[in-house]
Amino acid sequence: MAVTEERYFSEAAARLGISQQAVSKRIAMLEKDLGVALLSRTSRGAQLTVDGQAFLPHARKLLRVEARAVAAVRPGRRALRIDVLNHRIGPAALLRNFHRAHPDIELDVVTLIDTDVDTAIAAIRSGAIDASFRAVTAPEQQLRDGVTAARVLDDPHELLTGPTHQLAAARAVTPADLVGHRIWIPGIVPGTEWAAYYDDLAAAFGLTIERVGPNFGTDHLLDMLADSSTLASLTGEQVRLLWPADYDLRRIPVREPTPVYPHSLIWHRDNPHPGLAALRNCIRAMQRHHHDAKTWAPKWAMPHASP
Amino acid sequence: MAVTEERYFSEAAARLGISQQAVSKRIAMLEKDLGVALLSRTSRGAQLTVDGQAFLPHARKLLRVEARAVAAVRPGRRALRIDVLNHRIGPAALLRNFHRAHPDIELDVVTLIDTDVDTAIAAIRSGAIDASFRAVTAPEQQLRDGVTAARVLDDPHELLTGPTHQLAAARAVTPADLVGHRIWIPGIVPGTEWAAYYDDLAAAFGLTIERVGPNFGTDHLLDMLADSSTLASLTGEQVRLLWPADYDLRRIPVREPTPVYPHSLIWHRDNPHPGLAALRNCIRAMQRHHHDAKTWAPKWAMPHASP
DNA sequence: CCCGTCCACAACTGTTGGTTGTGGTTCTTC
DNA sequence: GAAGAACCACAACCAACAGTTGTGGACGGG
Structure with missing residues (x-):
């Protein structure tokens, strides 16, 4: 060079x-x-x-x-370590915006594989990571010793279908419309907080959500949906899905009520990393709560708060 | 490890x-x-x-x-070297599909910076790269010594505007609709074939395309468009643009006629790299010509052909 | 043709990455 | 509680390597 x-x-x-x-x-x-x-x-x-x-x-x-x-x-001022479930979900977009606003703060975005919110909280307590984006299922039990959380992003669900699906032409659907339809969300790891979320969602509206099979990746899911007229999946408005141009998949908003996935930021109150403070500030600045729309979230979801 | x-x-x-x-x-x-x-x-x-x-x-x-x-x-079977203008345009999507279909073929996607089609052709002739996606301006002069090209992808233009733009609500626009509007496409390098393309496009329909200023990146362009009610830009249907979720930019198809950017694959007839043959096959298989829609391309654009 | 510029080769040296031999710590077992 | 097993670290040694200085061959310009 x-x-x-x-x-x-x-x-x-x-x-x-x-x-x-x-x-x-x-x-x-x-x-x-x-x-x-x-x-x-x-x-x-x-x-x-x-x-x-x-x-x-x-x-x-x-x-x-x-x-x-x-x-x-690097001892002293190492990069800020953040855990996200994957790089497509809403919190990852939040992190991209943060990085755009603060390009000088070095980020180390990691994914603790197959782990639930408890493991993430333990990792924060031990200092293995500085923060995590997770849904917090039982705040009062899990948040101790200075570990803190704030609900920072509600991602409204969208139905993901191929062009031949019965609901493909709908402008919007309600949870009730989904009853009886095959909704397939592969890759859910049992015992995690997202599994709990989808369990609650299914129970609340009488849906049948298929979680079978290992996760062959998003590409495989999109492949299956593109060809099927009976299969659909759920995704989030903020989820960044990319598919080949000839696929013609549909993302249909779910309304009345809109189920939202309650992403929280979890961190340790005593963590002195300057990047962490900047991240919390940045998220606070970006937050826009839509209290107008009728939404649904699990009973255990935290109340909204500024990080 | x-x-x-x-x-x-x-x-x-x-x-x-x-x-x-x-x-x-x-x-x-x-x-x-x-x-x-x-x-x-x-x-x-x-x-x-x-x-x-x-x-x-x-x-x-x-x-x-x-x-x-x-x-x-690696001597013997090195990776297949492909030149694309950038990783967002249609040909890059083509390459992603190719990689999905042939994950075993190692790709080395490069961008010859600030160069025109002649430089790319020279690079192919010298063996520096195996293939390039370019618009070929003067086929009869440039293609010699076994260097071959085929028009493989016509990317239909879309108007890119912010939510407050005068045309933001339109379902589609015609080139005539764009006359008198400010269309800003930063980052065009003078003397390249894409500069020639936009010159011809502007001349053919009486448009004013602003090419001023250095390219501060796509992010900057999107920033400007999001806030402006007078500024618009042109992009391609296949171009992969990503913007923050709160931006609300519009992509409006251009119709009657639809200007298309004529991407060609350029390669050397005698290049024995097995990946090159596979790439040509794959592109041939993915090709779908829409001869039904009325399109416009520069006079110098090559006729359609299979690679 | 000479000279300057540029890179490569030769000889030498300190550092490094490997080897084998051995010892300390910790857990298990009786 | 002592013996043994398993595991990792230290010591001594050696070959290879990355640096040094000195020098020579190739090439192009005046």
Whole structure:
């Protein structure tokens, strides 16, 4: 990278604080390991070869990833560690906005796999992560020792169907409309708070929600929905779903009442990380509560609050 | 990574084909460099510390990136190098579909910055890249020595406006409707084939397309549009734009005629890379020509063809 | 043709990543 | 409570490597 930017081995060496010969040896060794020539040497400096051009962006990325890896554990001011269920749901969008507003604050977004809110809270208590976006099922039992939570984002549900589904043409549907329809939400891990949420949702409106089968990924779900006239799924307005342009899936709002998934931010009151305070401020600023629309949330959902 | 998966230093050592002591030294050195403890050693194996948990995913990513870097230049069967203008336009979606269909074929998607179709063709001729998605302005002059092109994707234009724009409520607009409106497309590099395309489009329908200013990124464009009642932009149906959920931008189809951007695939006839043949096959299979709708493309656009 | 510029090779050295041998700690077992 | 097993760390050693300085070959310009 230094050579391509400086054009000369000796300039690159100066920038790196080593000798020209050391640069020569480094590159010769790299080329030997890769088995291809990266630079064509002339008496007027060095030029990237075809393979060098292909390799360079990967080299840059490698250094970026390394820097992030080090930043994630840097003693003193390490990156802010946030847990989200996955990178498509509403809280992930919140985090993207936060990152846009504060690009200087290093984020380390992680996903504690197959875990429920209790595990996340334990991780916050131990300091393994700084914050988590979760639905809190039993606040009074779980929040102790300075672990705090605030309900920050209600994501209204949408019905996801293929073009041939019976409800595909509807502008909106009510929960009652869904009774008797096959609603398939794969990948729900039993025992987690989201499993509890969908259980409560199904019970409240008499729905049948199929949770069978392992999660083969969103792509597989979209595949199934696109072809089926009987199968539908539930997603959230804030959930970022992407599908091939020829798929023609429909996202139909659910209304009267609108079931909302109650995402909370959970953090530790005594955590001194400056990024955490910034995140809470930013979320507070972005919050807009729609108390006008009729919504439904589980009984155990926390009351709305500012983080 | 090996230790966390095997739980014991000695098991990890066996897997790596080195001695237990070497593993011990490696990890001790890594911890010294990072300045934090990654593993807590007990007499019943090793457990990740808090920092170790944070570091592990970065370590995995580092190895993945390294593997991709090596694969990009691996002699014999290196990754397939494709040039696209950016990762949001239609051809990039084509590539995502291709990757979904052929996950085994390693892709190296690159962007030759600020370059026009001639540079891309030269890169293909030299072997720097295997294929490029470009609009070909003067086929008869540019395509020689086995360099071949086929028009593979016509992306219909859409008007992009904020909610307060005069045309925001329209179901569709015609090019004539756009006369006199401010249409802003930042980031067009003069002298490129896309600059030529927008010049021709503006001339054909008497539009005024503002190309001023450097490109501050899509985010900035979306910001400007969201707030403005006079400014609009043009995008493509296949272009993948993402904006914050509270933005409420509108994408309005342009009809009668529909201007389409004529993306071609360019490649070298004699390039033996097996992935290239697969890509051409896949694109051929995905192609669906809509000859029914009235469309407009520049005079110089190639005739439609199968790659 | 000479000279300057640029990169590579040679010889040398300190550091590193591996080896084997051994010892300390911790849990289990009798 | 002592013996044993399992596990990880330290010590000594060695080969390989990444750096150093010194030097030489290739190329292009005046």
